[in-house]
Amino acid sequence: MTKIKKGxxxxxxxxxxxxxxxxxxxxLELTGDGAKSFSKTIPGQFVQIDLSTIALPPIETIPDExxxxxxxxxxxxxxxxxxxxxxxxxxxIAEILYCVVGPASLRMTTLKNGDRVNIIGPLxxxxxxxKGKKAALLVSGGMGCPPLLHLLNLIKRDYPAxxxxxxxxxxxxxxxxxxxxxxxxxxxxxxxxxxxxxxDGSAGTKGLVTELLENWLDKSGYAAKDIIIYSxxxxxxxSRVAGISKERKIDCQISMERMMACGIGVCQSCAIECRLxxxxxxxxxxxxxxxxxxxxKEIIFSE
Amino acid sequence: xxxxxxxxxxxxxxxxxxxxxxxxxxxxxxxELAEFINISAIGGFITKxxxxxxxxxxxxxxxxxxxxxxxxxxxxxxxxxxxFVTEKLPILSNMKPVVFVNIAGETIEEYAAIAERLCTEKxxxxxxLNISCPNVKKGGIxxxxxxxxxxxxxxxxxxxxxxxxxxxxxxxxxxxxxEIASAAIDGGADAISLINTFTAMAIDIETRRPILANRTGxxxxxxxxxxxxxxxxxVYTEVTKKRNIPIxxxxxxxxxxxxxxxxxxxxxxxxxxxxxFVDPDVSIKVIEGIKKYCSRxxxxxxxxIVGSIL
Numbered sequence: 001m002t003k004i005k006k007g008x009x010x011x012x013x014x015x016x017x018x019x020x021x022x023x024x025x026x027x028l029e030l031t032g033d034g035a036k037s038f039s040k041t042i043p044g045q046f047v048q049i050d051l052s053t054i055a056l057p058p059i060e061t062i063p064d065e066x067x068x069x070x071x072x073x074x075x076x077x078x079x080x081x082x083x084x085x086x087x088x089x090x091x092x093i094a095e096i097l098y099c100v101v102g103p104a105s106l107r108m109t110t111l112k113n114g115d116r117v118n119i120i121g122p123l124x125x126x127x128x129x130x131k132g133k134k135a136a137l138l139v140s141g142g143m144g145c146p147p148l149l150h151l152l153n154l155i156k157r158d159y160p161a162x163x164x165x166x167x168x169x170x171x172x173x174x175x176x177x178x179x180x181x182x183x184x185x186x187x188x189x190x191x192x193x194x195x196x197x198x199x200d201g202s203a204g205t206k207g208l209v210t211e212l213l214e215n216w217l218d219k220s221g222y223a224a225k226d227i228i229i230y231s232x233x234x235x236x237x238x239s240r241v242a243g244i245s246k247e248r249k250i251d252c253q254i255s256m257e258r259m260m261a262c263g264i265g266v267c268q269s270c271a272i273e274c275r276l277x278x279x280x281x282x283x284x285x286x287x288x289x290x291x292x293x294x295x296x297k298e299i300i301f302s303e
Numbered sequence: 304x305x306x307x308x309x310x311x312x313x314x315x316x317x318x319x320x321x322x323x324x325x326x327x328x329x330x331x332x333x334x335e336l337a338e339f340i341n342i343s344a345i346g347g348f349i350t351k352x353x354x355x356x357x358x359x360x361x362x363x364x365x366x367x368x369x370x371x372x373x374x375x376x377x378x379x380x381x382x383x384x385x386x387f388v389t390e391k392l393p394i395l396s397n398m399k400p401v402v403f404v405n406i407a408g409e410t411i412e413e414y415a416a417i418a419e420r421l422c423t424e425k426x427x428x429x430x431x432l433n434i435s436c437p438n439v440k441k442g443g444i445x446x447x448x449x450x451x452x453x454x455x456x457x458x459x460x461x462x463x464x465x466x467x468x469x470x471x472x473x474x475x476x477x478x479x480x481x482e483i484a485s486a487a488i489d490g491g492a493d494a495i496s497l498i499n500t501f502t503a504m505a506i507d508i509e510t511r512r513p514i515l516a517n518r519t520g521x522x523x524x525x526x527x528x529x530x531x532x533x534x535x536x537x538v539y540t541e542v543t544k545k546r547n548i549p550i551x552x553x554x555x556x557x558x559x560x561x562x563x564x565x566x567x568x569x570x571x572x573x574x575x576x577x578x579x580f581v582d583p584d585v586s587i588k589v590i591e592g593i594k595k596y597c598s599r600x601x602x603x604x605x606x607x608i609v610g611s612i613l
Contacts, residue, residue, distance in 0.1 A: 005338045008584060050581065075524055076368050076581055120339070120583070261366050261373060262580035264339065266331040268351075268377045269366030284359050284380065 006264075007120040008050075009034030013111045014093065019178035023143075024109055025083070026096045028117065035092040041085040042126025043151035044232075044255055044293045047094065048077035048263040050118040054107040062106065070103045076261050077120065078104045079288075081232075083146035084153055085122075097146040097177055123263050124292050127151050127230055127253055130162055134226035137216075139241055141169040141209050141233025145177055147255055148232055152192060164192035165216070169209025169233065173202035209233075210240040217248060224249045231255065235301060242296035252296035258287040265289035273300040308597045309604040310590070312346070314549050314572050315468045315493040317401055317428055319346040321590050322566065322605060326553050326576035327351055327405035327431060327472075328377070332391040333398055339583035343399035344590065349574065350391075352407040352433050355416055357383030362516040367505050372524030372555070373577060374503055376517035379407055384417050388424070396426035403470060407433040411446075411456050418464035429468025432460055432492075435476075435499040447474040447499075450486035457490025470494040470551065473538075475501055475527075480534050481541040488548050495543060496551035496574065498531045524577040528555030532568050539569025539610055557585060559592020569610040 011034060015027030030038050038047075052074040056062065062070055083097040100106055111117065127147070130136040136155055138148040145168060155164050168181045175198075176182045184204055187193035196204025197212040205212055213229075220227075231241040232255035245252030258270035270287035275298050282300060285291065312322045324347040330336050332350055342348070360380025367374050382390065387404075395402050404427050408414040418430055434447035434456060446452055453471070461469050471487035473480055475498040484495050500521025505514045513519070531554020543550055552570025556562050557578035565573045578585045597605055 007339065008582065052581075073371055074368075075371060075373060075577070259364050259366055259368075261368075261375070261577075262583075264335060264583065266329060266335045267366065267375065267580055268328075268360065268380050269363075269375060271360060271363045271365055271380070273362070284363075 006037055006123065007034065008118050009037065009120070010116045011094070011119050013113055013115045013117065015113065016111055019097065020176055021174045022100045023177040024098055024100070025178065026098065026108065026111060028094045028096065028119070030092045030094065031090060034119075035087065035090060038085060038092040038094050038122055039087040041082060041094065041122040043154055044081065044127040044147045045122040045124045046079045046081045046263070046292060047096070047119050047121035048079055048123060048260075049108075050077050051104045051107045054117070055110055056107055057110050066100075066103065066106050070106055072103050074104055074107070077263065079123075079260055079263055081147040081150070081255070081292075082122075083149045085150065097149070099143040099177065120263065124288055125290070127255075127293050130155065130159060130228045133162055133228045133251075135163045135165060135220075135222050135228075137165045137167065137213065137227060137229045139167045139169075139209060139213055139229060139231040139233070140181075141231075141237040142171070142175070143177060144231070144233030144255065145181055148230060149180065151230055156192070163187075166192055166194040167197070167209050167213050167216070168194065168204075169197045169212070169237070170199075170203070172198050172200045176203065208237070208240075210237060210244065213241070214244060217244070217250075228252070229296075231296075239301035242299060242301065245296050253293050254296045254299060256287050256292050256294055256299065260288050263288045274298040275300060308594050308602070309606075310593055310597065312571055312606055312609075314551075315429070315470070317468065319401055319572065321346040321593070322572040323347075323562065323586050323590050323593075324349060324551065324572055324574035325400075325579060325586060326574035327433070329576040329579040332387070332394065333402075334391070334394045336579070336583055340587060345400050345586045346572065347401040347403065347428075348395075348398065349403045349405050349431050350387075350395075351381055352379050352405045353381055353384055353387050353417060354379060354407050355384050355413045357381065357386065364515055365517070366520070367514045369503075369505055369522065370526060372522050372526030374505055374515060374520035374522055375500070376515045376520035378517065384420060388421070392424060392426055401428045402426055403429050403431045403468075405431040405433050405472070406460075411459050414456060414460050415463040418460045418467070422463065422465045422467050427467065429470060429493070430460070430464055431496060432457065432469065432471045433499075435472055435474030447483065448477050450482050453483050453486040454490040457487050457492050461491035468493045470496050472499055473497040474499045475530065475534055475554075481538055484538045484542045488542065488546050492548065494549050494551060495538065496553060497538060498527070498534050498554045501527060501530075523555070525555045525557060528561060531555060532564055535565055535570050536568040536612065544569065544610060556589070557581070559589045559596060562589050562593060563596055563608065566605070566608050567610070567612050569612070571609050
């Protein structure tokens, strides 16, 4: 009998709250083999959740933008990253910070304590820890912040000597995902430095988070080799972050996103074009299995 | 009671523990699913398409969910025959399920070359001829739509694959699928599998572009099941029953009831495709469900239901 390692597992909802205008935090409790499997989760890995059996919210509460498409039946699982994973005794709690973007995440909002969901994971490779660096820069755009918050927790726990700087970008104050990232911190009371930017200037600095990053780098005083950038967000932003890291010769890891069917390396849907080292040739890697975390140097951005 | 039920089947000279296969392209090369299911429990396994040379596949986006289904345009991405032999065959040879290798190519010679090279491998029971993959412009659909070409490619590969079983996978995008099935059997096919995906598309209304980079893709999943069932039944009654050639039925199967419908319609074995993406252990549930159905209906051997439609 082959040992079952990554599911499917049943997870129990043990917390669920709205944290922003369209953001929610869902806590899933795992026991048994699922707890063991998920206790080893690395920040940047993801989970595939079957939301096809979850009910829709009452029809009159569904926002207009989703009213028609919410009638579509779901078939495939949906991938989510983690904003934290903790293990206590026999239980593992996996926390997912998500944004309502369509019929699947809309169904997710109706989950309440005690409900069970079917999950597979943890999947993918995850971030590589910033060993030997002096500063880790975590650069988030839009709904890209959950895996970076997870990474931040681990850096604080396992690499307290490394200074963490968090850069959060959003369209406006109302689009910030959760209270933890809704305020700037100077980094004085042991907390990491947190800097905000919004496109309309309603919170933090007005402008793009990539501009915030560049301005900070201009003044930082760190040598390029002592810094590492971790980034997650819309692809246009990631492309710019990759460009900045290349221009300044800073190590950079990027979390990519693709439409996936299986999430386990079987369907080959989630191809990402990557450079081969020392060659002009490129290959397709799989976001689900070879990623979702890639070295910024290898990715060929389409935009 | 359930333990006494015989769900084994005979298929083109093979004896299988149960009639459930993993369909080509939905279970990789076999090793990927090992983290999720006991792969030994399924009756058979079909690899993703293998071509003579490695293929990088189509640019992304390669897949999109549609109502009760999905479109894919992977473009036969695969590691190529030589790497398959050195890296994947050793893993397959340790697997209990019967293994079919799905082969694809752009010329008849390419198909034949793969069959000739792999026919001496003990780990392989047979080949599934992909003459219907709609994604590759030069090959794919062209081979599978013309009866004379189907007969020619089948007979050429049949000679090349020596004593191995040759199964031909039919495209649903033809005027008369029975004619194509007959041509494959005339060419020497030992079994017929049907159906492959339907060519289809989805458009992003904001950008007015097709969602898939390839513009079109193959529709699979529950959306195509009733059509697949009809075509299996049509080919069974019009062609294969008379000629004593078994059918592998597939297209949107995700429950035991779906599998049983296909068997009643005339399929000797069934394959599960898209549902593997949602539930890697779906095959195990289908096998259990078939046993329960037999038990409930006092059926002692599952073979009894094949083609039993009234």
